[in-house]
Amino acid sequence: xxxxxxAIAISSLTKTYxxxxxxxxxxxxxxxxxxxxxLLGPNGAGKTTLISAICGIVQPTTGSIxxxxxxxxxxxxxxxxxxxxxxxxxxxxxxxxxxxxxxxSRGLFGKPRNPVYIEQLLKNLSLWDKKDEQIRRLxxxxxxxxMIAKALSHEPxxxxxxxxxxxxxxxxxxxxxxxxxxxxxxxxxxxxTTHYIEEAEEMADRIGVINKGRLIVTESKDTLMHKMGKRxxxxxxxxxxxxxxxALSHYALVLTEGGRxxxxxxxxxxxxxxxxxxxxxxxxxxxxxTEIDSYRSSLEDIFIQLVEA
Amino acid sequence: MINYRGIRSIxxxxxxxxxxxxxxxxxxxxISTVLYFIVFGSAMGSRIQTMDGVxxxxxxxxxxxxxxxxxxxxSNASFGIYFPRFTGTIYEILSAPLSFIExxxxxxxxxxxxxIIIGAIVLTTAGFFVPLHIAHPxxxxxxxxxxxxxxxxxxxxxxxxxxxxxxLQLIPLLIITPLTFLGGxxxxxxxxxxxxxxxxxxxxxxxxxxxxxxxxxxQGDVSLMTSVTMIAVFTALSLVIIAHIFKTGxxxxx
Ligand SMILES: Nc1ncnc2c1ncn2[C@@H]1O[C@H](COP(=O)(O)OP(=O)(O)OP(=O)(O)O)[C@@H](O)[C@H]1O
Ligand SMILES: [Mg+2]
Numbered sequence: 001x002x003x004x005x006x007a008i009a010i011s012s013l014t015k016t017y018x019x020x021x022x023x024x025x026x027x028x029x030x031x032x033x034x035x036x037x038x039l040l041g042p043n044g045a046g047k048t049t050l051i052s053a054i055c056g057i058v059q060p061t062t063g064s065i066x067x068x069x070x071x072x073x074x075x076x077x078x079x080x081x082x083x084x085x086x087x088x089x090x091x092x093x094x095x096x097x098x099x100x101x102x103x104x105s106r107g108l109f110g111k112p113r114n115p116v117y118i119e120q121l122l123k124n125l126s127l128w129d130k131k132d133e134q135i136r137r138l139x140x141x142x143x144x145x146x147m148i149a150k151a152l153s154h155e156p157x158x159x160x161x162x163x164x165x166x167x168x169x170x171x172x173x174x175x176x177x178x179x180x181x182x183x184x185x186x187x188x189x190x191x192x193t194t195h196y197i198e199e200a201e202e203m204a205d206r207i208g209v210i211n212k213g214r215l216i217v218t219e220s221k222d223t224l225m226h227k228m229g230k231r232x233x234x235x236x237x238x239x240x241x242x243x244x245x246x247a248l249s250h251y252a253l254v255l256t257e258g259g260r261x262x263x264x265x266x267x268x269x270x271x272x273x274x275x276x277x278x279x280x281x282x283x284x285x286x287x288x289x290t291e292i293d294s295y296r297s298s299l300e301d302i303f304i305q306l307v308e309a
Numbered sequence: 310m311i312n313y314r315g316i317r318s319i320x321x322x323x324x325x326x327x328x329x330x331x332x333x334x335x336x337x338x339x340i341s342t343v344l345y346f347i348v349f350g351s352a353m354g355s356r357i358q359t360m361d362g363v364x365x366x367x368x369x370x371x372x373x374x375x376x377x378x379x380x381x382x383x384s385n386a387s388f389g390i391y392f393p394r395f396t397g398t399i400y401e402i403l404s405a406p407l408s409f410i411e412x413x414x415x416x417x418x419x420x421x422x423x424x425i426i427i428g429a430i431v432l433t434t435a436g437f438f439v440p441l442h443i444a445h446p447x448x449x450x451x452x453x454x455x456x457x458x459x460x461x462x463x464x465x466x467x468x469x470x471x472x473x474x475x476x477l478q479l480i481p482l483l484i485i486t487p488l489t490f491l492g493g494x495x496x497x498x499x500x501x502x503x504x505x506x507x508x509x510x511x512x513x514x515x516x517x518x519x520x521x522x523x524x525x526x527x528q529g530d531v532s533l534m535t536s537v538t539m540i541a542v543f544t545a546l547s548l549v550i551i552a553h554i555f556k557t558g559x560x561x562x563x
Contacts, residue, residue, distance in 0.1 A: 055404040059562045078406075080405060081406050085400070095329060104322055107315065107318030108314075108318050110315050
């Protein structure tokens, strides 16, 4: 029944809201078991809609979603059992205690009480000393951790984090990343959305870029950065160069700073020999770099490039 | 497969919400009952003496209970489901492995339970003012439960339909309250001139109060079977609307 390698299989998913707005325009996506998948996209791209459709909050218009092999509509019970969701908005029952609200979540999923598990969960999320506190008395960052505890209360195999670190300070963000990695170690599949590209760069195994309801690209992070990334090398020259020698014209070279700086832009997908070839050529033409700086584009550059294309 | 634990969680959560505000939950119906007794029971009762052969103070007890139970059922159930929709915490209910029927059982069950408890409290309070006599306790309990459940279902429907707090108040204010006041809580509709009597028979609440009063004093404005049939019709109607919401996902799932 269960395909061991695929946690979520989405095919031809579309969603048109009641007002006629099409938020998802045909999504095909497979999430692998045990991976951390980051969904990147600008505001209104459809990230939350996609997650909501998988979790049963939004009814898909067409297409199918399978969670651990179970259809999200026909076998919704099994499908939803496998999922924990931390939504984008901080919505909590203000007057409930931390302990009660987390136990309540577990109950909703039909799981028998397990105080030992809940205790460990709260300890892992540094919420144990707040267990009897009313949620309204917690700070924003603590509330978000309560939401995570709720999502994990029924021991799901898949965890959705919709912008888990929005409005969270750097320190807490780092600690949340560590917690997510620890979860991955226990075999949980994590799908997160984020606007912080550094977060995806730091965390994700694979990245999906979504814009206007379409997945523009789904790649492993390394492939994506390799494929899309531009690399540059800037050579500071000992002797100013009048012009680029014609023999080097097939290299993408730009001469600046009165002939003292030579910048070479190259594609990471091409053969790595280029640079050493170029250096050979420099020797032949008596070009002597005193300094070499190299740059590679960040995921942010790639993202902007993709979305604006 | 039924998610019993899920239903129980919603039920317990809703009952817990009531317990947290136990003071106001009980105080307000008790206080209004006492006020009704002072105004209607004592002030008017001293003039009216008996109604359908029942002392006036005792006569209004079933109507008073119904008045409270109807109002409480609608407001508890509508608020119970509207509030999580309003705050957004409904996401958790929707993403849980719960069928719509299970969600309804949890919320409506809790709202109805609360109404039944409050009905019992009002009955007890009334016992301090007038000697109570219940001719058919089982029928009394039947009417109390059916009314609580049916009107909690209606409240649930209102809570799903409403998209603002004004709308949440609108139906209780414009429909439920007038119907209960004109439904013979404090008088027998038979006392009305024939024309108004006929008009009153359109009012569904008349049948509820009549049946309920019959279970106390074997006196009703309409026959017992008419009352039972009418409450069955309401229950069926509410269930049909609930089924429609279930099929279309109306306003619950986007
Ligand atoms: N209930 C709704 N009815 C109509 N349109 C909606 C509804 N919910 C969302 N949308 C629209 O669908 C589009 C996608 O919204 P969604 O919330 O999925 O974006 P997102 O990628 O999560 O954005 P953000 O990064 O801002 O959270 C937006 O244009 C939004 O206005
Ligand atoms: Mg979003």
